[in-house]
Structure formats: C-alpha cells, structure tokens
Amino acid sequence: MPLILILLLIGIAVGALTGITGSSGVLIVVPALSIMGLSFQDSVGTSLLVDVITTSTVIYVYLKNKNIDIIPAVIMGIGALVGTQIGIRIAISVSERPLEIAFAILTIILAIQMFRRSRGHKTSINGKKEYRRAAWVFAFLLSIPVGILTGTLGTSGGIMFIGILMLFFSLSAQKMVGTATFAMLFSALSGSAGYLIVGRISILDAVVIGIISLISGYLFSTTANRIKERIVYEAIGSIFVIVVIVEGMKIMGFI
Template sequence: MVPLYVLIVIGVAVGALTGITGSSGVLIVVPALSYLGLSFKEAVGSSLLVDVITTLSVIFVYFKHENVDVKLSTLLGAGALVGAQLGSEIAFAVPERALEGAFIAFTSVMAYVSFRRSRNPRLNLNKLNLGRLAYAVAPLLAVMVGMVTGTLGASGGIMFIAVMMLLFSIDVKKMIGTATLAMLFSALSGTVAYALSGRVDLYASAVIGIVAIVSGYYFAKFANRAKPSLIYAFLGSVFVLTSISELVKVI
C-alpha cells in the first residue's frame, strides 16, 4: 500500500494544478502512481476518479467569480462523454508501452503551447469565424477530447481550452472555469469505464482526491487573481517535468 503522506503530497500538487490551470490531475497522478507500483492503466483509471473529486471545489470557486459558461461546458462535456467510452476501449486493447509513448508526446506538445501562450497571453488564436455554428462544431471536437480521456487519462481540461481558443473569443479565466466543468463530465465517463474493468485504486484515488479538494479550492482562488502569463508559465513547467519523469521511467 502506498504511504499516506505520499498520497497527501500528491493531492496538494493535483489541487494546485487543477485550481490554477483547469487541467487534469493526470499530469501528476499517472507518473506518481506508476512509480509507486501501479500499472499504467490502473494509474490512468485512478487519475480519472481523482479528477471527478477534485473538480468539485475548483468549479465552485470559478462559479463564484462568474467564470463559467454553463452552456458551452455542457456541449463540450456531452461530446466528451461519448469519446471517453470509445477511448477506454482503445486503451484496453493497446500495449502499455504505446500508451506511455503517446502520453509523453502529448505532454511535450502541450508544454510548447503553454510557454508560447505565457509570452503573449493575449495572442488571438481564434482562427475560425463560424458564428453560432461554433456551438455545433464544439461537441464534435469534444468527442476527440473524450477519446484522449479514455486512452491517456487526461480529462481534457487543457484540450477543452484549445477547442475554445479555436472557436470562441473567451477570457482565459472563463476558459479555465468552463473547461473544468466540462472535464467533470469526461472524467466521470472515463472513471466508470475503468472502474467496471477493475482498473481503479479506490484508496489512493480517495485520499488524493479529498486532499486535492481542499488545496484546489485555495489555488483556484489564487488563480482568479493571477496574471494569465503566470498561469500559462506554471502549466508549461508542469508539462515539462511530467514529460521528463515519464520518459525516464520508460527508458
């Protein structure tokens, strides 16, 4: 059994990550639990349950600051629900080494994107001017986000943000709040799939999640007052560290 104090430290870190950036705790939970002896697929399933628990307090803070678009969150979450089930089926059939390689590639690309945004948070990435049609396209793209949820355990926070950057002109803090609520839907769907296959460590997930609820609440309050450039720089640093740690493990 993993020592309690280790799970508490992981929980604090997950709360900080989700509270500040709205991204999935997968970046911390999967590498940490893999190092501590869980299989990659068990770590992914546990990470998804942690996301379900953690997002509750984070969403509360963003709602309090009116930084959540409920309509858009629902559309993104609905698409991700479908995609997560498809992705979990793919994950169960793919060798773990291939999944780990995909995980490293994903975190490396997102590190580049985050640091680029940290240098110019106001950079206009809204390339598609679809008007109201954007609300129809968003859930279709969310299906692909959900597939990543099912395969890599990333509940899609940062990917939901990427979809919103592409289709809508929204403030970064509202994007984070909206992405966090959408992430709850995708994480819940993925958790069910992994739990039914017995690939969730309930003890580790519960401890990490409960601690992350508390830390996530306070870090979310901090994020709602922080500069966007700081948020992006923090996220980029986490992506880099995660990529390196998982690469070392694979090698």
C-alpha cells in the same frame, strides 16, 4: 518518504493545477502512481476519479464568480463523454508501452502550449452571433477526440477544452478555465465509471489524493485572479517538461 505523504503532495499539486488553469491532474497523478508501482491503466483510472473529486470544488468556485458558460461546457462535455467510452475500449485492449509513449508525446505538446500561452501566443477565431450554432457543432465534434484521449491516456481534457474555447468562443481567461473545468467533469465522470467497471481504479489512492486536491483546488481557484498568468503557465510548462523526462526514463527502463 512515507506513502501517505507522497499522496498528500500529489493532491496539493493536482488541486493547484486544476484550480488555476483548469487542467486535468493526469500529468501529475499518472507518472507518480506509475513510479509507485501501479499499472499504466490503473494509474489512468485513478487519475480520472481524482479529477471528478477535484473539479467539483473548482466548478463551485467558478460558478460562484459567474465564470462558467454553461452551454458550450455541456456541449463539449457530451462530445467528450461519447469519445471517452471509445477510448476506454482502446486502452484495455493494448499493451502499456504504446500508451506510455503516447502519454509522453501528449505531455510535450501541452508543455509547448503552456510556454506559448505564457508569451501571449493565443489563437482566436471568434465567430459572430450568426455563427454561434456552427461553433457549437464544431465544439461538439472536436470534443469527441478529446474524450478518446481521456479514455486512453487519462487526460480529462481541460487544456484541450480551453483550446476549443479559444478557437470558437469569445470568453475571458477565467471564464475559459471555468467552462473547461465544467466540461472536464463530463469526461472524467465517464472515464472513471468505465475504468471502475473493469476494476482498473485504486480507490484508496484516489480518495486520499482527491480529498487533498479538493481542499487545494478550492484554495487555489479562489486566489487564481491574483496570480499573473505568465508566471503560472511558465511554472506549469516546466512541470510538464519534468514529467516528460521522468516518463521517458521510465519508458527506457531507467526507473
């Protein structure tokens, strides 16, 4: 299959994933680029730049539909921004193997979370108004480790931001996706800037994938309201399982 066609398919998949669920495209981009020959660190940096491009159009759609809560999004974004710079320093100082193993473990966790959400298992500790400031503080603190994961594994934290929002804020599903995507922009910007400085981004791959995901993200985010959440989460969970299998085969040397 021609390289350009592979990059186009990756872009479509990333746009669909981010547009519908607010998730980072890392679980698609990193394994695909790694198999194509990029180092794990270069794949992570490229994935983060793709996230920056993709989230811009998705954020526009959710803002237009008033499905973003700005304050928690900014608070989580700032926390993740701090953590991302810590994570980058960890990523460039260790070998690829432990990062790949950690990536596979993270993917398994997210796959389980997707299937649980498809069955309606949602934890919610929504504080009263008098606890709102405390919720902001906890959201900030929990976003720092999300940022560290961004810097080390390339996940911009969309799903994890949704988890934080579920825990501390009473938001609709669509508003959680929009808010998480907005917060994800902070971590993706911080992470891609850090990787760009150390020369660990494939600009051409990021631009090609990003342009397609920009279009795909817009289309999928505008139609997200018509798709049943259960079907979406089960499909994405299945994709994550496939990613785990592929990444596991790569770690064991079969790919």
